[in-house]
Amino acid sequence: MSTQYVNIAAYKFITLDNLEELRPQYQALCNELGLKGTVLLTPEGINMFLSGTREHIDGFLAWVRSDARLADLEWKESLSLEQSHKRMLVKIKKEIITMRMPLIKPELGRAPSVDPKTLKRWLDQGHDDDGVPVVMMETRNAFEVDVGTFDNTLDYRIDKFTEFPAVAAQHKDELAGKTVVTFCTGGIRCEKAAIHMKNIGYDRVFQLDGGILKYFEEVGGDHYSGDCFVFDYRTALNPKLEPTETAQCFACRAVVTPRQQLSPEYVVGVSCPHCAGKDGQIQADRAGEHPAGAGV
Structure with a gap:
């Protein structure tokens, strides 16, 4: 019987001030459990993409959540017959996702979010619960968008996330009077994107909680065309969270x-x-x- 691997994506914005101490602990446990993937440790939090057997993934997550700072860590899962990564790296970086706007700190408070099922209902009816038209906005890079995205989405063809703040500011006026929902693969980019948009004067902006992967998990592919690019050897997942x-x-x-x-x-x-x-x-x-x- 073939081994089935669990692939997880998880992040949390939380102050981590002992990165040099944490790095060897994470590396050692991941190696011991035979996990493959990447763990990013930063002063603003943690971001991880890992693949392993159910037993080993569960054991690793239990260990991570034993740290009080990460006790409520949430993650998204998909399954595959091969590990989705080929090696194991634990890195220390300046930011979980590079935006170069140090005053934006999701740990201090998130922008409003919308869960996948509510978003589907909004898209079904063409407006939010207050009757305001809903517009979807990409925060991902152009090559990711080309693999698949929500229908009728605003895509400004950015090449890297550091370009997003300026693009969002340039198009603010034309989106007045609309509810804007930002989204990305797993939700992490929107944690910063939506906060920035609120800071510069967007009246109604939400982030899609859990990103495209959570939407696929809870809703499927309604209102979405194509697949979702992922940063591992599977390259893309369909709305059933299957490799393409x-x-x-x-x-x-x-x-x-x-x-x-x-x-x-x-x-x-x-x-x-x-x-x-x-x-x-x-x-x-x-x-x-x-x-x-x-x-x-």
Whole structure:
């Protein structure tokens, strides 16, 4: 019988001031349990993407939640027949998700959120419970959006999250009188995005609690087209939280569809139709690696 692996994504904004002490503890336990993935430890909190057996994932989460600061840590799960990551890294970084706006501190209070089932009802009826039109806004990078997104979504084609604050400010006036719901893969980017939008004067802004992955888990694919890009070797999950045949080029990071994978220019770990023939396409030190932990 094939082993089934549990893949978790979890984060919490909370002050962590003993990172150098925590890092070897996390690394040792993850290695002992045979977990694969990435744990980011930062002064503003923790972010993790891990894969392992049910027993080992449960044991790890119990240990993490024994830290009083992380006792209420929540996570999202999906299943796979292979571990979704190939190695185990525990890193210390400045931010859980890089925004470069140090005054935004989700630990001190979240922006208003909407749960997946309520959002589906809003989208079904075309407005929120106060009769205000609902607009979905992407906070993810353009290449992630291209894999799939909510229908009729505002997508400003950003290349990195640090571009979002300026984009949100530029479009504030045209969204007056509407309820804006920001979303991302697992909710973490929206923790900062929605706070920023409230700070600059958006009247009605909500973050989708748990992101796309939680929406898939609780609602399915209603009002969503395509799949959801994830930062691991599965590349994308469908609304049933199943891996798809979509891949990612490890040379240029572009998403490669099943049809594009038939091209002779697609060589795993070397090139794809997006980058074949371009200078610098082959980067040996990146071949076989994946930007796991880049943010959800």
